[in-house]
Amino acid sequence: MTHESDNPTPFEKRTREVLEESTAKLDGRTLSRLTQARHAALARQATSARQWWRGWVPVGAAAAAAVLAVMFWVAPGRDAGSQLATTNGNGSALEDIDLLADGDAPDFVSDSEEVEFYEWASGEIES
Amino acid sequence: MTTSRALEQFLISVERRAFKIARLGLRNDDDALDAVQDAMMKLVQSYASRPAEEWPPLFYRILSNRVRDMQRRRTVRGRIMAWLPVRDGEDEEEYDPIAQAPSQDVTPARRLELDEAIGALETAISELPPRQQQAFLLRNFEGLDVSATASAMGCSEGSVKTHYFRALEALRGKLGEVF
Numbered sequence: 001m002t003h004e005s006d007n008p009t010p011f012e013k014r015t016r017e018v019l020e021e022s023t024a025k026l027d028g029r030t031l032s033r034l035t036q037a038r039h040a041a042l043a044r045q046a047t048s049a050r051q052w053w054r055g056w057v058p059v060g061a062a063a064a065a066a067v068l069a070v071m072f073w074v075a076p077g078r079d080a081g082s083q084l085a086t087t088n089g090n091g092s093a094l095e096d097i098d099l100l101a102d103g104d105a106p107d108f109v110s111d112s113e114e115v116e117f118y119e120w121a122s123g124e125i126e127s
Numbered sequence: 128m129t130t131s132r133a134l135e136q137f138l139i140s141v142e143r144r145a146f147k148i149a150r151l152g153l154r155n156d157d158d159a160l161d162a163v164q165d166a167m168m169k170l171v172q173s174y175a176s177r178p179a180e181e182w183p184p185l186f187y188r189i190l191s192n193r194v195r196d197m198q199r200r201r202t203v204r205g206r207i208m209a210w211l212p213v214r215d216g217e218d219e220e221e222y223d224p225i226a227q228a229p230s231q232d233v234t235p236a237r238r239l240e241l242d243e244a245i246g247a248l249e250t251a252i253s254e255l256p257p258r259q260q261q262a263f264l265l266r267n268f269e270g271l272d273v274s275a276t277a278s279a280m281g282c283s284e285g286s287v288k289t290h291y292f293r294a295l296e297a298l299r300g301k302l303g304e305v306f
Contacts (some may be wrong), residue, residue: 008251010268011299014306015248019268023143030156032144037164042135045171 137182138167141269145190148264151196151253153201162197167189184278185267191279194278195257244306251301253293258282262290263298 008016028035142163149159166189176187251259256278265276265288277284278290 003188005294008267011302012295014284015298015302016267018241018244018248019144019147020262021241022249023147023240025245026143030146030160031143033160034146035162037160037167038135038138040164041167041171042131044168045134045175049177103213121147 133179134171134175134182134233137179137186141183141186143169144269145186148187148268149190151193151249151259151264153197158197159203162193165193169193173248183269183271187269187279188281191261214267217281217303248298248306251273251298252293254301255297258286259290261295262287263294266291 145163145166146159149162150156153159153162155178168184169189170182177185218253238276252263255263262276265271265279266273271279273284273287276287280287280290
């Protein structure tokens with residue numbers, strides 16, 4: 001990228017030499033600040049290289065949210081929760097769960113005699 | 128060589144000339160150092176992954192833009208400050224002999240000769256129109272070829288050649304006797 005001059009004139013050579021001399025003449029404070037500037041720039045590069053993945057966190061979160069939104073929007077009745085929604089045409093599964101969890105509810109299966117009673121009652125209804 | 132190491136080598140290779148170029152445009156050491164630091168930061172942050180051959184024109188383009196921004200800001204600030212009362216000694220800095228000491232030892236006679244030549248050249252360069260100044264410094268001082276200079280200046284190669292030729296003519300006219 002740099003050019004090793006295509007036949008520079010003596011004037012061009014001289015001006016370049018003088019300018020190069022001027023850089024060799026820079027004072028300690030300037031050189032120190034240039035070094036600090038370089039180190040600061042390189043430190044920033046090292047930091048950004050270590051933390052490159054952080055830039056993808058919002059993208060990943062947005063993608064996950066979009067996938068969930070699509071799942072609930074497109075097929076609301078096909079997930080596991082909604083399969084419990086109706087066990088029969090009269091009520092929801094949540095109502096059944098409330099009934100079973102209720103301490104005051106009748107104990108349908110604790111007594112074998114009551115099971116026999118319900119079988120008899122069922123047979124009477126069908127006949 | 129790792130990118131980090133290559134970047135460091137590149138910055139070391141250009142930092143002094145970059146400072147001189149910014150200094151010629153801004154005529155103030157602190158502003159020039161700020162411009163160089165900003166250009167280094169921007170290059171490392173945005174273009175570190177680009178091929179190393181592209182770094183010189185990119186770096187000098189960033190630096191040129193930064194210098195131009197600072198020149199514009201200074202012009203605006205100068206117009207505002209012209210309306211405000213002047214406070215004596217506001218910008219004076221305490222003299223630090225160690226900080227101001229030259230980095231290399233040369234004989235007094237040689238030093239005087241160099242200082243005169245440097246002073247005359249820098250004055251002549253700073254009096255050039257900005258585009259000629261840029262073309263001359265990038266081509267002659269930084270050693271970029273026409274293509275890279277055009278990329279750094281954001282213009283065509285033909286324009287670079289024209290600006291450079293006119294800069295040389297102007298400098299010869301001013302420095303012919305000294306150089």
